[in-house]
Amino acid sequence: MSVPSLVRRRTARPATPLGRRPRHPVFAEVRGGSARWVALAVCVVEALTMAAKADFWQGSWAETRYQLHIGAAMLCGPLVAAAGCWQGAREHRSRMTGLRASASRSEFTQFLVVSLPVALAVVVAHTVIAALSFLATWPYVSGGRPIFVPVAADLTVLVSATVIGAVVGRLVPWRLTAPALALAVYLLLGFTDDASPVRFLSPAADNGFGDQGPVWWQPLTMIVWTGGLAAAVVCAHTFRPRWSWCAVVPLAAAAIAAAVPMVRVGEGMWPAHTRTEVCDNTTTPRVCVDAEYKGLLPQVSAALSGMTGRLKGVHPLPDRLPLPPFFVGQNVVRGELADPERFVWETGAALVRECDDGPDAYLHYAVQDWLVSNDLAESRRKADEEQARDWGDRRGLAESRATAHALSRLTSMGEDRRRVWLNRYFAAGPSCDFSKVPAL
Structure with a gap:
């Protein structure tokens, strides 16, 4: 007759099924963090804006694109900048900055875990509203075609505002930083000198309404301009000091490849289309x-x-x-x-x-x-x-x-x-x- 062992060995169960790698922390942030609320807020703001002016864009591809652009830049731009700022300062609010500094993950990886879920939520929300708006326009148009590259440019602007806001939230851990940043972004976008060619660098600049539309390269340069600035800010903040010079590369691309032609061409970026x-x-x-x-x-x-x-x-x-x-x-x-x-x-x-x-x-x-x-x-x-x-x-x-x-x-x-x-x-x-x- 065997004597039962006083110490029973408990079989350890793997945290994940065999053969599968553990999920990235970003997935947990997307499911349980503030990203879903940011997506809901962007959807509500843009949906209400488009619904309030439905008479002015349904029936015209150009007007639909223009209204989507103005709503994304002027309303959602400050909103997502504040959301990114609030998300970036969460370690300071929870007093976990010391724990974050001692983690084995790099600063860049930790920043992605914080900012990427909100950025993805913004992309999904704006894409859904843009798709629904184009579908709502389709039954009433009889000519022309939609162009989607400007929508990609608007997405880049929103993502750039989100990640830059996250950097600001990390650097300035003040509870009123998020609303102050939203106000600053709104003023920067809405109050520009109409006589200065620098105004064409604003993501809210767009003369493409009515019979006008952007030239093929204008949305691409806006992607390079806003994306380059955001990449430079993130690199300067997250890379180690000896690698911080890498921020010069996206900054140079933004300045040379995008800013120079946008300032020089000006209103010529939105010419009147050829009439047939x-x-x-x-x-x-x-x-x-x-x-x-x-x-x-x-x-x-x-x-x-x-x-x-x-x-x-x-x-x-x-x-x-x-x-x-x-x-x-x-x-x-x-x-x-x-x-x-x-x-x-x-x-x-x-x-x-x-x-x-x-x-x-x-x-x-x-x-x-x-x-x-x-x-x-x-x-x-x-x-x-x-x-x-x-x-x-x-x-x-x-x-x-x-x-x-x-x-x-x-x-x-x-x-x-x-x-x-x-x-x-x-x-x-x-x-x-x-x-x-x-x-x-």
Whole structure:
């Protein structure tokens, strides 16, 4: 009969399954640290910003990119800088700086464990919002294509702000450093001298709205510029003194490869894109729109059908109607004309040349109102007359009455006689000499 041992040997279980290496501490930071809250904050801020201005970017790839850029730079830039600063100062808050200094891991590795989870959270959050924004734009655009390199540049800016904030948090372990840094970054981005070419180095600089867009190398230089500065700061902070000279390499790349061309080219980094048009050739004058808005052509042609019908047989006329520009969020919302009557009125105003405010002004207003012939034209004419009457403007009141009389005469004319009169009117337009146009 065997005697049981008084000391039982406990079998040691491996911390990880056999054949697997232990996970890097970064994974634990991502799952249990502040990274997930930073990602949530970035998502909420950008989502609210994009949702508040949805009318101004849905329907245009360029406007979507522009709104994403402004939201990332002006709002999330200070936010992630403060988040990185707070994360970088956590050892000071927990009084574990001595333990960190005695650890076997290098300073650079320890810095990555602190800053990388927050940087990854920022990347994931902005990528998700950018992808959702482009998907929300896709159903309403009819031309053009999205460009994603500027989104990569914005991601680099956010990551750079995060890691630089982490360095500041390590160097200045003050509880108010994070909000102070956020305020400083916001002021630095928002208040730049518009007369200085140095302003183009700001990550918030972007003239690429409307029909403008960045040249192919502008986002790449912004990546080199902001990424180089962040890499130089991290290298100078984490490398040993004898290796700190390595910070010169990314700093030189940022200054020479990025800063110099950005300062010298300036506003030329956002040129107007080459216009290509699609036209409705069944009308005279033709109705043409930018190829980016080719899906609007049927709507525009239908809205202007009354005007083009009234101009049938009238000469001379321009080859195409002078349409007002499309502004997403104003006269175009989600691929639709927001106010077709106003669009027609503005087209009529551009077609009928007002040479001066002289005695022929009422004639131009009468021709415009007859060509437009919608409720907006009538309401504006009545509002002008009432305003002139209320203000005691005798000249304005006389002009309003003359316009109404001329419009009545033009409307009551026979079709052939009116066509002859319009021919003489438009023939006198280029010279602004309406003395030979029969009075109405």
